[in-house]
Amino acid sequence: MRVLKLVHGSLELNLLAGSSGFTLPADNWAPKVASPAANVAPETVVEEIPVRVRAASADALSSVMQTLHRLQVLTAAWVDATEPEPTWLHCKLDAETGERRAVVRRIEFRYVTSWFNMQSDPNLLLGQLIVERDPYWESLTQSNLVINSGMGTLGGAFAYAYGANPRPMGDAPARLAELNVMGSAEQAYAWVGFRSAQKHGTLADFLSRWELEAGGLSTDAALATDSTASPGGGGNTKVVVSFATQAGWAMRWYGYLFQYRSTAQIPANYGQYLALLRAKVASGTTAEVSMLYGYQTSTITAGPFVRISATDWTLYPVGLVRIPPSGIALSPGTAAELSWEYLALYARRLAGSGAMDIDCLVLIPVDEYAVMLSISQVAGGTSTLRASLPPLGQYVGQYFGWTGSEFVIMGTPAVAWNGPGLPRGDGYLYVASARPNRVSVLSDTLTVGVSFVNRWLSLRGSTA
Amino acid sequence: MISLELATGTNEVIDITSVARDWQRSSRALGGCWEGMFTAQGLARADMVRWFEQCLGYGVTERYCGLVTWHGYIYEMRLRLDGVEYLRSLAPQQWHNRVKVRYSVSGAQQATAWAENIDSMAAYGTMDYVLDIGEATAAQAQALQARHLEHYAWPATRVVSPIEPGRVGGLGDSLQVVCAGWWSRLNWRVYETTVSATATSAISTLVGACDFVTVGVVDQNDLAVKVDCSTPRRIGDAVEEIVALGDADGHLWNCGVWRDHQLEYRHGDATATYWLRRGQLLYAGGGPVPPPLVEPGRWAFVYDAPVGLQPSPQAGLYDDPRYCFLEEVRFAVPDRLVVVPYGESLSVDMLAHQLGR
Numbered sequence: 001m002r003v004l005k006l007v008h009g010s011l012e013l014n015l016l017a018g019s020s021g022f023t024l025p026a027d028n029w030a031p032k033v034a035s036p037a038a039n040v041a042p043e044t045v046v047e048e049i050p051v052r053v054r055a056a057s058a059d060a061l062s063s064v065m066q067t068l069h070r071l072q073v074l075t076a077a078w079v080d081a082t083e084p085e086p087t088w089l090h091c092k093l094d095a096e097t098g099e100r101r102a103v104v105r106r107i108e109f110r111y112v113t114s115w116f117n118m119q120s121d122p123n124l125l126l127g128q129l130i131v132e133r134d135p136y137w138e139s140l141t142q143s144n145l146v147i148n149s150g151m152g153t154l155g156g157a158f159a160y161a162y163g164a165n166p167r168p169m170g171d172a173p174a175r176l177a178e179l180n181v182m183g184s185a186e187q188a189y190a191w192v193g194f195r196s197a198q199k200h201g202t203l204a205d206f207l208s209r210w211e212l213e214a215g216g217l218s219t220d221a222a223l224a225t226d227s228t229a230s231p232g233g234g235g236n237t238k239v240v241v242s243f244a245t246q247a248g249w250a251m252r253w254y255g256y257l258f259q260y261r262s263t264a265q266i267p268a269n270y271g272q273y274l275a276l277l278r279a280k281v282a283s284g285t286t287a288e289v290s291m292l293y294g295y296q297t298s299t300i301t302a303g304p305f306v307r308i309s310a311t312d313w314t315l316y317p318v319g320l321v322r323i324p325p326s327g328i329a330l331s332p333g334t335a336a337e338l339s340w341e342y343l344a345l346y347a348r349r350l351a352g353s354g355a356m357d358i359d360c361l362v363l364i365p366v367d368e369y370a371v372m373l374s375i376s377q378v379a380g381g382t383s384t385l386r387a388s389l390p391p392l393g394q395y396v397g398q399y400f401g402w403t404g405s406e407f408v409i410m411g412t413p414a415v416a417w418n419g420p421g422l423p424r425g426d427g428y429l430y431v432a433s434a435r436p437n438r439v440s441v442l443s444d445t446l447t448v449g450v451s452f453v454n455r456w457l458s459l460r461g462s463t464a
Numbered sequence: 465m466i467s468l469e470l471a472t473g474t475n476e477v478i479d480i481t482s483v484a485r486d487w488q489r490s491s492r493a494l495g496g497c498w499e500g501m502f503t504a505q506g507l508a509r510a511d512m513v514r515w516f517e518q519c520l521g522y523g524v525t526e527r528y529c530g531l532v533t534w535h536g537y538i539y540e541m542r543l544r545l546d547g548v549e550y551l552r553s554l555a556p557q558q559w560h561n562r563v564k565v566r567y568s569v570s571g572a573q574q575a576t577a578w579a580e581n582i583d584s585m586a587a588y589g590t591m592d593y594v595l596d597i598g599e600a601t602a603a604q605a606q607a608l609q610a611r612h613l614e615h616y617a618w619p620a621t622r623v624v625s626p627i628e629p630g631r632v633g634g635l636g637d638s639l640q641v642v643c644a645g646w647w648s649r650l651n652w653r654v655y656e657t658t659v660s661a662t663a664t665s666a667i668s669t670l671v672g673a674c675d676f677v678t679v680g681v682v683d684q685n686d687l688a689v690k691v692d693c694s695t696p697r698r699i700g701d702a703v704e705e706i707v708a709l710g711d712a713d714g715h716l717w718n719c720g721v722w723r724d725h726q727l728e729y730r731h732g733d734a735t736a737t738y739w740l741r742r743g744q745l746l747y748a749g750g751g752p753v754p755p756p757l758v759e760p761g762r763w764a765f766v767y768d769a770p771v772g773l774q775p776s777p778q779a780g781l782y783d784d785p786r787y788c789f790l791e792e793v794r795f796a797v798p799d800r801l802v803v804v805p806y807g808e809s810l811s812v813d814m815l816a817h818q819l820g821r
Contacts (some may be wrong), residue, residue: 060511075600211670263809294749300749301751304531304759305681305728305730309683317531325747325749325750326749326750326751370530375475376475392506394479394480394482394483395467395481396479412476412478413568414469414471415469415479416467416469416527416530420465
């Protein structure tokens with residue numbers, strides 16, 4: 001053991017240095033290893049560390065113990081992200097280069113009665129430190145994934161890969177230190193999904209935006225050119241649902257995966273996605289949409305009912321999509337298995353006499369790690385939405401608005417997420433965003449920055 | 465993995481997922497988001513007190529992958545400090561800021577005018593409360609009215625446990641939080657005029673008289689109904705009565721407040737949304753259903769239902785033993801799900817007052 005210390009801000013207790021008063025009585029202590037769990041974070045780990053405490057005098061021994069007790073009190077008092085730092089247990093094994101740390105939840109000190117301290121040495125204590133810590137060991141530094149500006153707001157993608165950028169390196173999901181989404185104009189909503197090459201293969205083959213003009217049209221639906229519609233195979237084209245012959249529920253649009261991806265590309269589309277529909281209605285008109293998916297038309301899963309009432313292009317979350325829809329893939333998966341995956345939009349008109357325009361479906365991956373931010377009001381101009389997962393595990397959202405002279409925090413957006421953290425290795429980041437009221441403007445662009453902290457289940461390793 | 469957030473103001477939302485680690489909630493076909501609760505964890509004593517003092521009425525939203533799956537507000541909190549339990553609640557018997565007293569004089573029905581505390585109404589919304597006291601004088605009724613406003617106009621802290629001074633050692637501090645769906649706000653107001661109209665119009669009229677809840681999607685149901693409000697009726701109770709009638713064809717209708725404080729009144733589904741197969745709830749089609757996304761008011765096709773020697777399945781879902789209507793859905797983190805079929809006992813909850821008093 002080369003490093004073993006408790007740290008809270010500037011207060012430090014080195015458990016290996018005789019000068020601190022603490023040493024290990026034997027050099028055979030090793031930290032425990034947490035077990036990964038599905039859907040929830042692993043349990044905290046309780047380390048039992050035998051210690052010998054010696055000082056030059058009884059008073060000096062008291063002083064040493066008071067340092068420990070101060071750490072105990074600070075650890076007990078640190079409960080949430082309102083304090084900058086928790087207590088950390090730093091650790092590094094012999095002959096390894098990477099020092100790591102874990103958040104400490106609780107510290108106890110227990111006296112151990114033995115032949116030695118029965119000898120009434122007033123300057124010596126034998127004891128055991130009980131340190132309850134988080135299951136993951138973290139890097140001491142965070143890695144910054146800098147992404148160039150100019151990402152699209154409708155399924156914009158960024159590839160990060162070894163060599164070109166830092167990437168999550170730990171054996172556990174990396175902790176999100178900071179996610180910044182800055183728009184060329186004010187953005188109040190952001191949906192960001194991460195997926196790994198390790199799990200999803202050739203990421204470039206995944207399609208994050210389904211242009212509806214490339215699918216099939218159904219009742220009262222027709223194509224129309226619109227410069228504000230997102231560009232697809234047919235240029236800036238949208239689908240206009242007139243409700244002319246049927247205002248009640250009817251299928252308006254459908255699309256099969258094989259219409260969008262080639263056989264070779266299809267396997268990269270396995271996964272679970274949040275579907276965002278870009279839509280609007282004529283003034284005075286209200287419509288309602290339900291998205292369905294399945295294999296062809298026989299096995300269908302319906303999403304929630306979503307009211308469409310905005311007269312500007314707006315991003316509406318219309319449900320989750322699974323590819324394949326059964327959630328169970330053949331092994332190995334085949335393109336044939338997925339090519340008939342089917343998305344459909346049913347709609348009815350609730351009020352008014354106008355049409356509904358639908359443009360595209362944006363699929364944000366949520367099966368590995370996704371973070372969604374939303375705030376009701378923004379300051380105007382450029383803005384930054386920020387999410388962070390502090391060490392203790394309570395997400396913090398911040399919204400920075402531009403006042404004309406400086407960026408200031410204007411509010412705390414809601415942060416929703418799915419998944420334990422950034423997946424290891426090379427990956428892609430997908431993003432969609434919108435202005436207040438989820439208004440989607442085609443010309444808006446984004447700069448997305450990600451910082452993360454690598455995490456490991458086991459202390460052992462050479463990388464930092 | 466769900467996330468839970470607390471809205472403390474227009475632009476202030478706090479992630480409370482790690483505070484509400486034992487979060488559980490229910491939703492109903494008739495009511496929508498119904499009840500939620502958790503015991504706050506990881507909060508220091510001072511933070512528990514701050515929550516107790518400030519958070520009553522704050523909005524709580526559950527999301528799954530960014531989709532809103534439950535929406536309500538903090539309805540009640542119980543704080544235990546040093547062995548003493550304190551309560552702050554928005555239950556009508558604990559708090560009301562607009563009061564009327566009905567009484568009779570020689571058998572003739574009389575009522576006071578409404579009396580109200582406008583400061584409280586501005587802070588928390590309007591909670592109507594009607595007392596019936598039988599034979600009395602006008603002075604009696606007014607005195608009772610004044611006393612109620614004096615005592616109950618604000619959701620004050622009340623000590624609700626027996627106090628045993630000196631026995632505080634070893635008693636842990638705790639904060640229990642109960643949330644209610646926005647449907648409960650329908651019962652904050654009463655309606656005093658009998659409504660005769662189609663079911664659709666009657667519901668729109670009644671909801672239109674509410675604060676906080678507005679009319680969202682209301683499908684057309686031409687069933688003629690008459691809701692007797694000659695005795696003041698709480699609006700939620702009156703709406704529930706209409707919805708429970710269904711329609712002229714005997715079909716079930718669903719009504720609830722799900723998101724954006726909007727009431728939705730819909731004809732029940734004509735097909736099964738889910739399959740119940742070997743103990744697993746699946747989407748019709750076979751895909752797994754994330755537990756937070758399961759909705760009440762849907763039908764499940766029960767693959768394994770023994771139909772015995774009964775006549776073969778009939779014309780519709782209603783008389784086919786293999787179909788099961790989901791009246792209530794209960795979810796607890798991380799993934800515990802209970803669905804309650806139509807006709808079975810719903811959970812006895814702390815919002816039982818919503819069912820009438």
